[in-house]
Structures are given as structure tokens and as C-alpha cells.
Amino acid sequence: MTQHTTPRVALVTGATSGIGLSSARLLARDGHRVFIGARNADNVAETVKELQAEGLDVDGGVVDVRDTASVDAWVRSAVDRFGTVDVVVNNAGRSGGGPTADIADELWDDVIDTNLNSVFRVTRAALTIGGMRAKDRGRIISIASTAGKQGVVLGAPYSASKHGVVGFTKALGNELAPTGITVNAVCPGYVETPMAQRVRQGYAAAYDTSEDAILEKFQAKIPLGRYSTPEEVAGLVGYLASDTAASITSQALNVCGGLGNF
Ligand SMILES: NC(=O)c1ccc[n+]([C@@H]2O[C@H](COP(=O)([O-])OP(=O)(O)OC[C@H]3O[C@@H](n4cnc5c(N)ncnc54)[C@H](OP(=O)(O)O)[C@@H]3O)[C@@H](O)[C@H]2O)c1
Numbered sequence: 001m002t003q004h005t006t007p008r009v010a011l012v013t014g015a016t017s018g019i020g021l022s023s024a025r026l027l028a029r030d031g032h033r034v035f036i037g038a039r040n041a042d043n044v045a046e047t048v049k050e051l052q053a054e055g056l057d058v059d060g061g062v063v064d065v066r067d068t069a070s071v072d073a074w075v076r077s078a079v080d081r082f083g084t085v086d087v088v089v090n091n092a093g094r095s096g097g098g099p100t101a102d103i104a105d106e107l108w109d110d111v112i113d114t115n116l117n118s119v120f121r122v123t124r125a126a127l128t129i130g131g132m133r134a135k136d137r138g139r140i141i142s143i144a145s146t147a148g149k150q151g152v153v154l155g156a157p158y159s160a161s162k163h164g165v166v167g168f169t170k171a172l173g174n175e176l177a178p179t180g181i182t183v184n185a186v187c188p189g190y191v192e193t194p195m196a197q198r199v200r201q202g203y204a205a206a207y208d209t210s211e212d213a214i215l216e217k218f219q220a221k222i223p224l225g226r227y228s229t230p231e232e233v234a235g236l237v238g239y240l241a242s243d244t245a246a247s248i249t250s251q252a253l254n255v256c257g258g259l260g261n262f
Contacts, residue, residue, distance in 0.1 A: 003244035007031030009082045010241065011075065011130070013065055013122055014092030016043040018193030019143055022230035023089050023237045028056035030238055032087065035078035037063035065092045065118030066110070075125040084131030087241045090119045090142040090165075095199050097155040098206065108157045115161035119168055138181035139241045142169055143233070144252060146189045146260035154206055162187075166252045173250025182249035186236050189256025190218055192227040224257030 010027045014020040015036035028034045028051060036051075038044050041062045051058040059081050063074035078085060096111040097103070119142050126140070127133040147155060148162030166185050173183035190196060197211075200218070204211045219225055233255045239245055240253075254260045 003239055003242035005030045005032075005238070005242040005244075007033070008086030008241075009078070009084065010034045010087035010089065011078055011085055011122070011126060012036050012089040012091055013063065013118070014038055015060070015089075016040065016047045018195060019188065019191060019230045019233045020089070020091035021047060022234035023091060024058065025051060025054070025056065026231070026234040026238045027087065027089070027241060028054075028058050030241070032241070033057045033082040034059075035082055036060035037065075037074050038092065039064050065122055066113045068121055071118075071121045071125050072129055075122070075129045079130060084135070085126045086132070086135065086137065087139040088123060088126045088130075088132070088141065089237055089241075090122050090140070092118060093143065093161075093195075095155075095158055095195055095202070097152070097158050097202075099154065100156045103157065111157035112161050112164070115158070116164040116168070119165050123172070132181060133179075136180045137246075138176075138179075139245075140169075140172065140176075140181060140183040141237055141240050142183075142185045143237075144169070144185040144187045146187050146254055146256050148185065148187055148252065149254075149260055149262060154203070169252060170250045177249055180246075182240070182246065184240050184248060184250070185252040186233060186240070187252050187254045187256065187260065188228060188233045189254065189259035190222060190227045191230055191233055191255075193230055196227065222257040222259050226257060228255055228257055 010032040012024040015024040016038040064070045144165040145162040148166040169185040
């Protein structure tokens, strides 16, 4: 740990897999008490057990970030367990797209609800129920995507949702700047997780080719020539949560092997 991090209470959504799991682990290793959430109760229980077995101060509960009552109850449980909230990592998300003319309302709405409306819901609950609003220091970190800055073919709802997360971040960052709460987005490019595997399956079907061919095509687009790891994305989350990152706010920062360059 090179930066200075005062241990605090952190919430991480979607922390049973991929980037969320790595972020929860890193924040807990940095001394935070971390409250995790996802929809699948067994996975939440297993992840809590796994992280506690590593000696980390972690607990969690079931949450569906598409549901305000569920989000509010989850934040209340976190406060009951660990105290008021200092750090929020809005990570839960889903992929989704296809030829735009063929996208059903249900798919469009679910991608926007899971990826964008959720960020508003969880952030609002953390500020109010979580007690962040009353503090003079806080960190709101949302996992957007390089697709939140550039268009992704066959990914209109996903790209729209992630552009929305970047816009939300910039507006709220400016709004909360006088309070000492920073608000930033982390924009991964391609990261090797279960979601990345599902994305490759989707493109392989859409282009009638193999998943290996899609992997090769994607890797060729990345200047570094490889996917990022969840740990590399978590590294930036941990930095943004640190005391040293106090002057970074309203930003959308890439972790993408050079895929995006703004
Ligand atoms: N992997 C990439 O290449 C990549 C690139 C750019 C951005 N991202 C973003 O990074 C974030 C994490 O992606 P990942 O690749 O780590 O995904 P992942 O491995 O599929 O994990 C997703 C996590 O979110 C949870 N989740 C999904 N829907 C939820 C809901 N409605 N309510 C609560 N939790 C929910 C999942 O658990 P349950 O299913 O049990 O709820 C799981 O814990 C997402 O926002 C994604 O868009 C990923």
C-alpha cells in the first residue's frame, strides 16, 4: 500500500464475482470494513465466508440494485453491522445489446435499470440512510466502462447506461465537491471475468464465429494486447478510496490497456 488509507466502512455492490469481488478484497486488505451485496444469497454467503477466512472484516447481504426497497434495506443492514458509510463502490452491472432495431423494451429497460438507475439508487441510499451526507469526507466510486465514453457496436443500451454513469458522476462530483465527498467513475476496457465470457459468447453468436476468434479480435484492439485483470481495476478503486485521492473528483478514469485514450 503506497497511498495513505484511513480504514473506513465500504459498500460494494456485485461483489460476488469479477471486479466487485477483487475490489471488496482489496478494500478489506486496506483495512476497510466491507459490506458486500448481490442477488444470489448462496454466492453472497460463500463470498463472505471466503473473505472472512482470509482474515478480512467483511459481511454482506442480498440486494437487487434494481429495487429501491431492497437497496435501502441493504444499506440499513450495512449501517447496523458496521456503522455509517464512508465509501461506496457501485459495481453491479450487466451486459446486453444486439442489433438495436431488434432490442425489446424489457432488455433496454433492464440494462438501464441495472447499470444506471442503480447507481443513483445506491448512492442516494448511502448519502441518506448510510449517513454519508453528514460527513466531511467520503468516496463514491462507480464502475462505468470505456463504453461510457465510446460507442460499442451491438451494445447501444450498455453504452447508453455507462455514458449515463459518467454523466451522473461528473454532475454529482461537482455538487458534492464542497462537502469533501469525491465522486469518480472507473472505466475498465476488457477485463477477464464471467461477464467478459458471456460477452464473447454473445458476439460469437452474432457474428457466427467462435469465441476464440472473438477473443483474438478483441485482443487485437487493445494496445497492450491483453485483457486487464479484475485486480488491476480494483487497484484504482483502492486508490480512489484512499486519503491521498482527496483532490480527484468528477473524473472518469480508464483501466483498459490503452483501449480508450480519453
Ligand atoms: N468485465 C468487463 O470486461 C467489464 C468492462 C467494463 C466494465 N465492466 C463493468 O464492471 C462491473 C462488474 O463487471 P464484472 O465483469 O465483474 O461482472 P460479473 O463477473 O458478471 O459480476 C457481476 C456482479 O454483479 C452482481 N449483480 C448483477 N446484477 C445485479 C443486480 N441487479 N443487483 C445486485 N447485484 C447484481 C452479480 O451477482 P448476482 O448475479 O448474484 O446478482 C455479480 O456479483 C459491471 O458494472 C460491468 O458493466 C466490466
